[in-house]
């Protein structure tokens with residue numbers, strides 16, 4: 439049997455803003471190919487954890503490893519190199535409103551590769567097709583629906599063929615059907631490309647539909663109290679706070 443390979447290992451991590459400690463003693467592993475959910479109530483520090491994992495904020499204490507590499511113990515150049523292999527999709531899709539979808543998706547390719555304009559056009563076409571939006575190259579973000587903007591945001595996050603994709607509340611603001619389609623897309627991309635996905639969300643339907651691994655940040659305890667497959671956690675946990683979160687308070 440093959441062991442799962444660790445993609446990101448978080449060890450004894452403390453996150454703080456100045457003297458305000460948000461969470462301490464976070465230790466968990468995100469394996470290659472996981473759809474890993476960062477779970478927890480409002481204000482527990484999910485987005486902050488993401489900023490630490492993507493290199494925007496240093497931990498107060500502890501380590502983050504990408505494979506064997508001590509991420510925050512490395513030079514800024516090494517961190518940049520690692521981040522070049524990552525894509526981030528923010529809540530709004532974060533597309534530039536004055537640019538067409540082709541220009542939005544082409545931007546990281548223009549910035550970070552030596553591809554010719556014709557090659558960039560080809561990659562853009564492929565990425566839009568990948569998210570089910572073939573033919574939408576010349577549309578502006580305001581001309582497409584919220585769900586399509588999110589898909590285009592994913593296409594842009596995937597422009598440089600990342601090994602890992604981070605999502606901050608991907609289904610925020612979407613109707614349930616569009617949110618479900620987005621979940622299906624995340625699953626499809628993981629299946630077809632093997633990309634590791636790290637998803638910050640408190641959408642229960644998404645958590646159970648797509649997550650195979652997770653961490654639960656308990657705001658009242660200022661630390662993680664569980665990690666693992668969300669469906670298994672729901673079946674087994676006796677922790678009242680986690681149970682409350684996973685059942686939206688509907689079961690004791």
Ligand SMILES: Nc1ncnc2c1ncn2[C@@H]1O[C@H](COP(=O)(O)OP(=O)(O)OP(=O)(O)O)[C@@H](O)[C@H]1O
Pocket residue numbers: 455460478479480481482483484485486487
């Ligand atoms: N730049 C900052 N400086 C100081 N405190 C901050 C900063 N950013 C966030 N915080 C505080 O840290 C706490 C955690 O914020 P964070 O956004 O990480 O939580 P979250 O779990 O993602 O919340 P939500 O689910 O509501 O988006 C909050 O109390 C917030 O006010």
